[in-house]
Amino acid sequence: MKFDGSSTTQSGGVRVVLYHEENEVVALSFKLEFPCSNNTAEYEAYLTGLATALGMGVRHLKVIGDSNLVVCQTKGSSSLKEPSLAPYRAMAQKMEERFSTFEIEHTPRSKNRFEDALATLGLQIVFEGYGAKIEVSKRKESIIEILKEKFQEEQCEEDWRNPIREVLMKEGEPAKLKALRNYALVGGGLYRRMPGGILSRCVGPEEVQRRLKEIHDKTCRSCGEISLYRRLQRAGFYWPSMGKDVDQVQVRCETCQLTADREESYAVFVNEDWRKPFTQYLVEGVLPQKHSK
Structure with a gap:
C-alpha cells in the first residue's frame, strides 16, 4: 500500500493505492471537506488505506509512504507530541494489530508519483499492471469518526484508567x-x-x-x-x-x-579502572595534561 495526503487552509486530499502481487491496482482518492494540517491529512490517508485493506480481507500488508512523521511514529522511533494526532496514532495501532504480518517503510516523495498525481486526477502516468480503478469521494468527517465504533476498545471493570x-x-x-x-x-x-x-x-x-x-x-x-x-x-x-x-x-x-x-x-573486560587517574596522581604525582586553548 502507498499513501499520500495534503492539505490547504480549508480542506485536504487523500490518495491511497493498493497493489496486489498479481499486478492488480486499486486507487482511491478522497476530498476532505474539513480543515486539517498536512500531518493530519497524511494520517487520514494512512488510516483510509489500512481500513480499505482490512475491508478487502488483506492479512499481509507492506506500507510505503513519504510521510516521515507517520512512518517514524508507526515504527516507534519518533514520539508523539501533537495532541491533534493522538487519536490517529491510537487508531493506527489498533488497526495494525489486525494484520497477520505488517511492515512499513519510508520512501522519497519522488517515488510516490502515482499517489501525488491522484491529487489532481492526473491519469497520464505509468503504473504497474494493465489498469487501475480510481474512485473519487467526498468525506465531511474524519476517518477517526468513521472507524470509532468498529475499533472501539472494550473496557473491563478492573481497568486502572x-x-x-x-x-x-x-x-x-x-x-x-x-x-x-x-x-x-x-x-x-x-x-x-x-x-x-x-x-x-x-x-x-x-x-x-x-x-x-x-x-x-x-x-x-x-x-x-x-x-x-x-x-x-x-x-x-x-x-x-x-x-x-x-x-x-x-x-x-x-x-x-x-x-x-x-x-x-x-x-x-574492556573498561579501564575508573580509579586509575586518581591513583596515578596520588602515587606518581601525574596530573592530566592541560587542554590547548
Missing part, C-alpha cells in the same frame, strides 16, 4: 485534579504527559499483555541497543507498572538474560 477518566470527565475536587495533572483526555482516550511534552497513550490490562509480548518478541535479540522499556515508551504506551512488568518479562526470557550476561562480561 476508569477512576482517572471519571475524575477528568466531571468537575471533581481540586486536590484530585491536581494529582492527575499529568493525565489528559484526547479524543476520548486517556493520555499521560511525559517529560518533553510527549503524549503516551494509557493502555488497559488486555492490551498491556499484547504489547509486551509483541514488542519483546520483535526486539528480544537486540535489547542491548535500546531497552524494552524505552521501546515501549517510544511506541507511545504507558501504564503504572510498566517498569516492573518489563523486568519480569526479561527475567523469564533466557535470550534476554544471555544478552545481559554477555554485555556485562564484555564491559568488565
